Amino acid sequence: MKIEITKYGDPVLRRKGRLVEEITPEVNALVENMLESMITAEGVGLAAQQVGEDLQICVIDIRPSDRPSWMEIQGSQVDPVQHMPMVLINPSLTFEEKTEVGPEGCLSFPNIFADIKRPATIGVKALDLSGTEINFRCGGLLSRAIQHECDHLQGVLFIDRMGFADRENNEESLHHLRSLTKERLKRKKFRNQSLLK
16 A cells, blocks of 8 residues: 655654564565555655654665665676565664765655765675565665665654755755645644544
């Protein structure tokens, strides 16, 4: 089931995700819905906060993009496409020293883009949907997408990593988006209160 993607201005985007203690049928259903929502929105990543849940879960699928990626498991290069879509539960990252600047957008920030500086290569440790621990290194778009989504899991948004000029250039759009979200949340609260009467 496709879930509406949470937009900037919703407080859940600033909440740090809770660790997933057990992979329950509810977690499986959430992941399935997140994957469907990400694919429908033509995104390459989605975090639980972006569908209103403060949990340490994100999904990744770089296949819609032609930007290069690489992936290494136990020192051997593998084709990242063969590991898509990817589910990361309770992920932790290690960062290598070299950094690079690259373009980013976000499904929670429609039509807002900026160049963001991030580590070029990361190590990833997480659980997959079966509860098995996975470890790999990666670079390119895969590294950037995972870092972006793992930021969401900590309540960090890509606008927090924008340079001053990009933030200034996008301020009007951000203000407009925040206002729309506040209005939507008010209407939703009013509807819910009406249903309770």
